[in-house]
Amino acid sequence: MAERDIAPSPAVLLRDGGPPPDGATDRRSLPLYRAGEIDVPFVVQSSVENIPGDTFWEMHSHPTHELLWNERGASSAVIGGRVWTITPTAALWVPAGTPHAGWTPAGLRHRAAHFAVDAVPSISDVPVAVELTSLLRLLLDRLDADGLAPAARARTEAMVLDLLVPARHELTLRVPDSPLLAPITAAVREDPGDATTLAVWASRLGVSTRTITRTFQSETGLGFSRWVAAARMQQAVAMLARGDRLDEVAERVGYHSASAFGAAFRRITGVSPGRFRSQ
Structure with missing residues (x-):
């Protein structure tokens, strides 16, 4: 089989946070924060990004809990020697302060939601997969809507938190x-x-x-x-x-x-x- 048909897995090459796979067109460096190190003015805040080129995310951590998923495509995260595969249906919960590295290929539509530690207890002390159901996706999308009234936002956030449970299956591999x-x-x-x-x-x-x-x-x-x-x-x-x-x-x-x-x-x-x- 030709080498170009099967590229080496970026996930395995990312083990322990570096070095990035050959061909990475973007290398991003982010801070290492402790859990709750920064006060945030929200309960849940999400973001979306279209990834234009293969991107390596250096080892970093957030002061907030983080939920990672994709609207399209598959990406990888590496935490403590374990490689996680993230897809549109298999999300990853990363507790606040947990160091992790990542790989996102070109063309991927990347999503992330951050949860304030003083308002949201972590669903697990360690990273876990979360099944991203259709209802959970709709609720997370609703939180991105402009002009959402405070009461409606609070109800939506409560429903999101109620649906955040560890999945029965995990796309993970220890190297x-x-x-x-x-x-x-x-x-x-x-x-x-x-x-x-x-x-x-x-x-x-x-x-x-x-x-x-x-x-x-x-x-x-x-x-x-x-x-x-x-x-x-x-x-x-x-x-x-x-x-x-x-x-x-x-x-x-x-x-x-x-x-x-x-x-x-x-x-x-x-x-x-x-x-x-x-x-």
């Missing part, structure tokens, strides 16, 4: 630190369809299959096969979000049929590839 696993993670990053088996990797690296499995489990919480499947799905989500055909995506991430890919995608994300793309 292992171990040098032993580096060749495996690099191979999957460069080609998510790489079909090298655990036994072959053990032979190449001169260790037992049990050693590889134990190392993956201790560093990522997943065994070899499950980690590879999760890494493939992160790439698949990005491909689907940019409009690639289902059968092409299935082949590129190592599945011999669209049905097998669909079953794996549904198991990890909670929705079928077709439903994900339609949402």
Whole structure:
């Protein structure tokens, strides 16, 4: 498969906040704030930005809680060695003061909402995925409307807060630190369809299959096969979000049929590839 067909995953290259992937046309530096370090004159405030070029966001943190999602396209955030995939339906809640880095590709329509810590308790002490339902999107859009009366705004904010709950499925992946696993993670990053088996990797690296499995489990919480499947799905989500055909995506991430890919995608994300793309 040609290298131009499968670019290395920016999400994995962003691990620990740098350096940015090759080809980044914009590098943004933001401050590191502690939770509540700055008083803000709002309960919820959102923003929208069309990203003109591939953009790397250096490690930063906010004095407010943050909800990140996209109106179109898929982006990545890196927090403590864990890579999160953010889409129009899978949002990410980042508690105030949590350092994070990010990658947003060209053409993405990026959304963010900030929540004052003195008015909104965090829904979690750690970053969590939030299912961005149609109702939640409509309410967040309403908060952006001009001329919203204070009473109406307060009611809308209350409904938004009521709908902010951790999702059952998360598009997240922990990247292992171990040098032993580096060749495996690099191979999957460069080609998510790489079909090298655990036994072959053990032979190449001169260790037992049990050693590889134990190392993956201790560093990522997943065994070899499950980690590879999760890494493939992160790439698949990005491909689907940019409009690639289902059968092409299935082949590129190592599945011999669209049905097998669909079953794996549904198991990890909670929705079928077709439903994900339609949402």
